[in-house]
Amino acid sequence: MIHDMIVIVQDYWLLLLIGQYPNGPLGGLANTLILSALSIAFAFPVSILFALARLSRSPLLRWPVTALVYFTRGVPLLMLILWSYFLVPLLTGADVPSFVTMLTTLVVYQSAFLSEVVRAGIVALGPGQMDAGRALGHGYLGAMRFIILPQALYNMIPSIISTFVSTIKDTTLGYVINVPDLTFAASQVNNQLLTQPFQVFLILAIVYFAICWTLTYFANRLERSITRRRAGLSNLPSAALVAPSKIISEQL
């Protein structure tokens, strides 16, 4: 069976890696990673705005974003994908590729989850930092920009990496609307072979495992070093070392 899997990888590695790229759209693992990276890149600034809106005193900013976050967390991602699949072409009036549909969905979805992470990071800093910033003559935006966010985001790097891992796992759902990603490529391989579905999907699971496990491992190492560094800077008692940072990531 292992021999079968090696043969499949030897025969189809290019399809799994980049899809039918020179002759068709970019696909496979490359597409999975590009889609995840773009989603996080777009979701990141949006999530900071969401977090600031949810922490704002103005109910006009707070309420709609809170509602959006609760809505996004209460509805299956699959439902949101089907919504975008139908709404994005309707709103733009154009024939939108499934990649863009999936990207739009993931940006909205991950912004909602990432905004909770950023909010937790800001709240964890405590009000003293903001007070100190204001006392030094910064306005609200200045204090946010130069004092709060740099610290909060630095502390949040491990959580952002785990959100990236969930995004990679979320991209598999693009399968439903035929996004040419790694899962799609594997099912293409399966359709060509027909006789070895177990081997094909086991290869798929192993590839996802290898990527996500490596990133999770890296995030955990980084988390430990950040906790240690921050503890060292402020000479906290060692009890502060064990306080786990709250990683809010969606399982998929």
Next chain:
Amino acid sequence: MSDFDLSAILGNPEYTAMLLHGIEMTFIIYACSWSMAMALALLLLALRLSPFRFGDPLVAAYVSYHRNVPTLVQLMLWYFGIFTLMPSGVAEWLAVHNAEAIFAVIGLGLCQAAYFSEDLRSGVRSVSPGQMQAARALGHGYVSAMRFVIMPQGVRNALPPLINHSVSLFKNSSLAVVIGASELTHAVKEIENLSFRTFEAYLIGTVLYLFFSLVIMSIGAYLSMRTDPARSARA
């Protein structure tokens, strides 16, 4: 969208029957996979806390696999892969008995067990070791100390993540549509195909998912309140 009309779906007995069947299947899949996951999670926790030397790395590997492989891929591996490797007698029996739903339950349940067992473990770990020593000093054996002293506190500590993950499991039950189980998402897509009322069909599906997610969250909040030690101290 110009002629928005929910009654075109809700007033049609054929569509409402499909919706009800979808809700029923979603709940069967949810209840079965939740129970399976919780039973397995307790087993994994026991294995992890036991003095058995290989228990810890074994459970760690199980959790690591299920957390780092997308749930959709796990379902595909079960339904498209492992299903075909089964002896023909078993496979035939499964094919007759709604194999899609059975494999959805197996895939979701195994995956969810990893999350539940981690929640429970961190809950149990946050019970101070003095509790175990005190229970032993009072004459409890290991098992009875776990049963009456450690676990009740550990489960209470683990309630918030357990509730979150129960909601996630409910939402993830929609993934079963990919392997062909006839649950709620499947019903919504079918109705959309038959009625061409995309907006209305997705709206009804979304509202239903949102409603049941909120119900699960409220049950969780009620349980947290009921088990809050501050509340029982007042009572």
